[in-house]
């Protein structure tokens with residue numbers, strides 16, 4: 076028993092050394108602490124214009140070989156999972172005229188979305204096609220509690236079950252990312268992000 080435990084500890088140390096030494100790690104940890112975002116570019120900003128509700132202020136994105144990382148901030152503390160919660164949308168082809176266009180704003184044409192942590196497929200004029208996204212379970216922190224900022228990571232394995240197409244293109248390609256709620260146009264923030272080799 077003791078020998079097994081020691082082996083597990085040794086393996087854990089080796090794994091953590093390997094991970095921290097990797098040049099392909101974005102060095103973002105989904106832990107509800109945001110100092111790891113200090114040097115990450117902001118891809119979109121929005122005014123404080125929705126008092127008393129979820130009011131998006133800024134959106135950041137990063138990636139490494141394994142994940143796409145997204146962080147948003149709010150003007151005032153709110154529980155992002157309250158009610159219908161927060162939608163996170165990916166415009167896979169960086170084309171707002173293809174895919175679902177929330178509120179008709181033309182900010183994003185989404186092919187893949189998450190309602191809180193639940194992934195689903197979208198298409199032009201289809202809020203939900205009914206087709207699943209697989210390999211798409213995201214991690215977020217904080218979750219289902221009052222906060223002014225949330226960090227999320229989505230695995231790059233995410234793909235459409237219907238045709239096997241990846242949600243995220245290869246490095247060098249540009250997508251659009253947006254977060255929004257059902258409460259109206261004041262609550263949508265989105266912009267372009269180009270996936271990069273770390």
Ligand SMILES: [Ca+2]
Pocket residue numbers: 103104105106107108109110111226
């Ligand atoms: Ca963090």
Ligand SMILES: [Ca+2]
Pocket residue numbers: 121122123124125130131132261262
């Ligand atoms: Ca706002």
Ligand SMILES: [Ca+2]
Pocket residue numbers: 166167168169170171172173174183184185186
């Ligand atoms: Ca699109």
